[in-house]
Amino acid sequence: MIRPASRIASAAAAPALVVVLLATLPVWLGHHPYYVNIASQILLWAVAALALNVLVGYAGLVSLGHAALLAMAGYTVGLLLQAGYGHLAADLGAIAVTLAASAVFAVLALRSTGVGFLMITLALGQIVWGIAYRWAGLTNGDNGISLAARPAPFGLSLAGAEAFYYTALLIFLMALVSMRILVRSPFGASLAGTRDQPRRMTALGFNVWLIRFLAFLASGFWSGVAGLLYVYYHQFIAPPAAALTASAEILLMVISGGAATLLGPIAGAAIVVIMKNVASAYIERWNLVLGVIFILIISFMPEGLVPGSVRLARAAWVWLRARLPGREGRYTQERIS
Amino acid sequence: MSLWLTLAVNSVALGGLLFLLSSGFSLIFGLMRIPNLMHGSFFMLGAYLGVALLARGINFWIAALASAAAMALIGGLIERVLLRRLEGQVLPQVLLTLGFAFIIADVCLMLWTGDPWQPATPDHLRGAVQVAGLYFPLYRLVVVAVAVAIAIALWLLVDWTRLGAMIRAGVDDAPIARVVGIRVSQLFTLVFALGAALAGFGGVMGAPYLSVYPGLDFEMLPLALIVVILGGVGSLLGALVGSFLIGFLYNFGTALLPDLAYVILFLPMVLILVLRPQGLFGKVTT
Amino acid sequence: MNALTVTGLCKSFGGLRVMDGVDLSVSPGERRLIIGPNGAGKTTLFNQITGEIAPDSGTVGLFGRDITRVACRRRAHLGLARTYQIITLFPHDTILHNVRLAFLGLSPLRWNPLAALDRRQALAERAYAILARIGLDHIAERPLAQTSYGERRRVEIAMALAQEPKVLLLDEPFAGLSIDERGDVQKLLLSIPRDVTVVMIEHNMDVALDFADRITLLHFGKVIVEGTRAEVVADARTREVYLGT
Structure with a gap:
């Protein structure tokens, strides 16, 4: 199974080209x-969508409470910075809190699968939103929490748009890889396997529950990372970040x-963010x-x-070929019918 | 009236409203396995419609019934035209209801602005009644009475009529119900419309003291979810007990520990999920 | 010591008693056939032996060890494997990947989030070896969705064989097969080494009878007759159950 060098080169060429394009994007x-x-914004939401996709896509578990995990990371950063901790401590604390919250979410939501899982994550997400909104003593309620400044790791300030973009790009690429x-x-x-045939997986010796639990933690971890990007990008976090609408947006990106x-999920994040910016420029709705x-x-x-466009393009191609004159067209038509 | 008594009366009244909301939610979920994420939207849209009708001087009860009918129509149409096409695909069905929830929320914001509306309590329901030497606000008692009456009516419907027998059969085992010749698809439309109507009716009943405002939909939806998780899917008794439980927890929680009201709501749900995941009155499904 | 021991197994669904005090002892290396009309409780018996359903009462033992309280997934690690009457495979994946999952289930590798599964040559080779035994190695890379029903039946068996079980439970391995395919599966079953104990549910007597050392007849959740092939066939109660006379 040794692949020829030329094929390895061509397989590596497309990703390399994309990375170069992304790295030079500010120039374009x-x-x-x-x-x-x-x-x-697209990169930060792509990280969130990739995180949710671990559950929705690969585990077959649809969560409608993921914005709450993201927001929890953001709030933890805001609160720890307010309390006088440094950025590194705040970031680590935020990831730890998000992982702990993910574990609690997972233990409760994994009492069920399918629709039950979705309902429980939705209810849990709304509770986090309710705490953000109502527990004003901790979260400053509706007014939210502002960050004084973005961090400057190794003396490199992330205050500027491009410096932030490159940080987001780096983290996005790490998430993708x-x-x-x-x-x-x-x-x-x-x-x-647990998504497609949980019963057989159990009979084969897999611990289905633990596999799902670990997947939830992985998803929670990257949601927390997306939360860090979110709060540093906006330098502000408020209850709407945890709301059902936000969870639904991430799910929309994935789906x-x-x-x-x-x-x-990356294409979905790009579509939703661009739509949102375009839509808000023309209508409020x-x-x-x-x-x-x-x-x-x-x-x-x-x-x-992405898969849908491929399918439609194929169907259109077949349709076109079938209507082209000549033997080949008839042949295609016969094969379809 | 003492604080405690006021809280208790408010709790019972909220419990009644929650029952109107969650009984339909529970039946829809039990029968069709769809968590109808626009159920809170039916409640809010119903309330707004009620407000609009009341503003034109229409009788309160007629306004409530008209809103319920409008919700039944909208719900029935969405079920018949769109949800039906996605039969058996749970996730797309859920997302469709979520999409409509967003649309309804935005349309309401467009039509009724972001300000809260609080219709006056109807004249004949104002004032207080004296019971055992204590004064109770009449309107709250009426809300409870209506909820109890509807609970009894639903119970009679589900346990004593042919339609109810079909609903029970469908909740227990939809494929079998289909095999024995129950036209499950018509039943679905009917139950969906009924659930929407109950939610809309509840919205109008709640408007005079909850008021109506943007975001009410997604505040009510999780309450309905928690009620159903507590009471058990498809169980009317569970919805009733769960509604009053949440009614009390919500009011007492908000009054005593306003910061943590949501955490207090969350605790019984955690307990139930850990100890009895099928809910208090739910059946174990295999 | 018995390979598989079942004592006093009872199970009710709702008010319906589907398993009513079943006892079963299977010696190491034995081929046991379980027969009985529809609804006799054969698959329910399998589900309780593998732990997919918990019995109301009674015990299940594997080589002298009581496994009644052992989780289903642990029983696979103790050497118990099964096939399903209703095909329970991974439809989006290739035949190769299906078999690979069976290996993975018993390997600590299954927890590894960093290795590239496709580059694990040893695993692929073992899967190919199993597929060669069932004669599907030439289409190993084919997605399961593009395979025939008979091929899927054989993949069911391949997944169980891949786990190198000590006790193998086969739930109607001939169901829905053509005569040619039946011959293939029969050859496959005969090739299973004698150190594996096999318990098989089957309706198809002409292929199953040859295979069995002993036969157990189940009816309404009870063992009606048990004995050698000749004994069970000759027993009046067998005819009573099947012919209703």
Whole structure:
């Protein structure tokens, strides 16, 4: 199974090209802070969508409470910074809190699967939102928590749009690579197995519950990382970050792009962030647009935009070929019928 | 009236409203296995419609019934036209209801602005009644009475009619029910419309003292979820007990520990999930 | 010592008693056939032996060890494997991957989140070896969704064999097969080494009878007759159950 060097080169060429494109993106965007910031938003939401995709796509467990995990990381950073801790301590604390919360979410939600799992995560997410909103003594309620400044790791300030973009890009690439390794690993295979045939997996000797639990922790970890990016990007966090709408947006990214694919959630994040920015420039009704997109995608492309577009393109190609004159066209038509 | 008594009366009244909301939610979930995420939206939209009708001087009860009918129509249509096409695909069905929840929320915001609306309590329901030397606000008692009456009506419907027998059969085992010739699909539309109507009716009943405001939908939805997790899916008795339990926890929690009201709501749910995941009155499914 | 011992197994679903005090002893290396009309409780018996369903009362023992309270997944590690009457495979994956999962279930490798599964040559080779035994190695890379029903039946058996069980439970391995395919599966079953104990549920008598050392007839959750092939076939109660006379 030794692959020729040329094939390895061509297999490595496409990702390398994309990385180069992403690394030079600020140049293509004319160093315009507004566009660079939108690119940063896409990257941060892509990390969140990749995190949720571990559960939705690979474990077959649909969570509607993931924004709460993201927000919890953001709030922890805000509170620890307020309490006088440094950025590193605050970030580590935030990840620890998010992991602990993920463990609690997982233990409760994994009492059930399918629709029950979705309901429990939704209820848990709303409770976190309720705490953020009502426990004003801790969270400052509706007014939220502001961050004085972005961190400056190794003396490099992230205050500027481009400095932040490169940080987000680095973290995004780390998330993407780790996801790729995870889904191709034996553990990834075990996880997909629990999604498709949990009963058989148990009979084969797999601990289905523990596999799902660990997947939830992995998902929670990257949600926490996305939460760090979120709170540093906005330098502000408030209850809407934990709301059901936010959880639904992340889920929309995963589903619209294509669950259980690596690129789907990223495409979904790009679509949702761009739509949101475009929509909010013209109309105030983002939720309306969100709802309509949801319904359109579910009705016409239930498998997601990336696999869905491939399917539609194929169908269109077959349709075209069938209508072209000549033997080949007839042959195709016969084969279809 | 003492603080405790006021709280207790408010709790019972909220419990009644929650029952109107969650009984339909529970039946829909039990029968169709769809957690209808627009159920809170039916409650809110029903309330807004009620407010609009009341503002035109229409009688309170007629307004409530008209809102319920409108919700039944909208719910029935969504079920018939869209949810039906996704039969058996649980996730798309859930997402569809979520999409509609967002649309309804935004349309309400557009039509009724972001300000809260609080219709006046209808004249004939104002004032207080004296019971055992204590004065109770009449309206709260009426809410409870209506909820209890509807609970009895639902119980009669589900336990004593042919339609109810079909619903019970469908809740217990939809494929078998289909095999024995119950037209499950028509039943689905009917139960969905009934659930929507109950939620809309509850919205109007709640408007005079909860008021109506953007976000009410997603505040009520998790309450309905928690009630059903507590009481057990598809169980009317469970919805009733769960509703009053949450009604008390919510009011007393908000009054005594306002910061932690949501945590207090969360605790019984955790206990139930750990100790009895099928809910207090739910059946174990294999 | 018995390979498999079941004593006083009882199970009710709702008010319906589907298992009513079943006793079963299978010696090491034995081929045991379990027969009985539909609803006799054969698959329920298997589900309780593997631990997928907990019995109301009674015990299950594996080589002298009481495993009644042992989790289903642990029993696989103790050397118990089964196939399903209703095909329970991984439809999105290739035949190779299905078999690979069976190996993975008993290997500590299953927890590894960093290794590349496709590059584990040793694992792939073992899977190919099993697939060669059932004659599917030439289509190992084919997605399961593109295979025939008979091929899937054989993959069911391959997954159980891959786990190198001490006790193998086969739930109607001939169900829905053509005559040619039955011959293939029969050859496959005969090739299972004698150190493996096999318990098989089967309706198809002409292929199953040859295979069995002893036969147990189950009816309404009770053992009606047990003995050698000749004894069970000759027993009046067998005819009563099957012919209703």
